[in-house]
């Protein structure tokens with residue numbers, strides 16, 4: 001069985017069929033791109049896998065366990081982490097504190113032990129701090145550990161969010177539009193960063209991204225959604241040549257052109 005198996009997944013919101021009969025899998029150590037025009041259903045797939053919304057039909061398996069109906073925190077404990085399309089950071093907290101939030105929820109001691117600062121609590125806090133520093137270092141932010149995240153450039157805020165996701169020790173990492181709002185130079189830097197991250201951690205990554213140059217550079221395999229359905233899957237070379245994919249994206253560009261007029 002693959003690390004993640006999405007089988008015949010459909011998600012309906014009332015009459016809106018956001019995802020229709022989508023099947024694909026992710027192997028250990030994969031780097032998969034999930035692309036498609038606006039409203040194709042990409043984030044909805046992430047939301048279903050991470051337990052934010054329940055599948056209407058179909059099954060999701062991770063590491064041999066069925067995820068349908070499981071709470072997001074349990075899914076996170078099983079080893080799936082994510083970042084969000086609209087960056088979710090605490091701007092008035094430091095980089096270190098932002099990363100620690102991802103781990104604090106896992107601390108197994110009770111409130112009384114925490115208030116009394118019992119030795120096992122102190123020890124655990126120290127371990128959490130070490131882990132957070134390790135991941136801040138991994139994303140190149142160790143020198144900003146005590147900086148308020150709101151004062152960091154946008155690209156670095158994105159990396160804080162990635163460090164927080166990594167600190168939960170995932171086997172699978174979902175990145176939802178990490179290059180959103182970046183200029184060309186920043187997205188090229190992101191390509192190098194993602195390559196290095198994947199090489200060093202070996203974690204399987206699924207990347208949603210509208211900056212297709214980023215996806216084509218870093219992903220080994222790409223799944224294309226359109227109008228909730230899987231339109232194509234293949235290597236970056238195959239996807240770039242696929243007439244159905246070209247048509248879907250051209251349609252979107254025309255639509256955007258029309259909206260602009």
Ligand SMILES: Nc1ncnc2c1ncn2[C@@H]1O[C@H](COP(=O)(O)OP(=O)(O)OP(=O)(O)O)[C@@H](O)[C@H]1O
Pocket residue numbers: 013016017018036037038039040041042043044045085
């Ligand atoms: N909670 C919701 N309730 C109702 N409709 C929703 C909900 N979430 C998503 N949708 C609809 O489902 C469809 C797919 O949305 P989704 O956000 O998954 O697309 P996407 O491919 O991630 O788009 P984008 O690239 O613009 O972020 C859209 O038509 C959207 O309006």
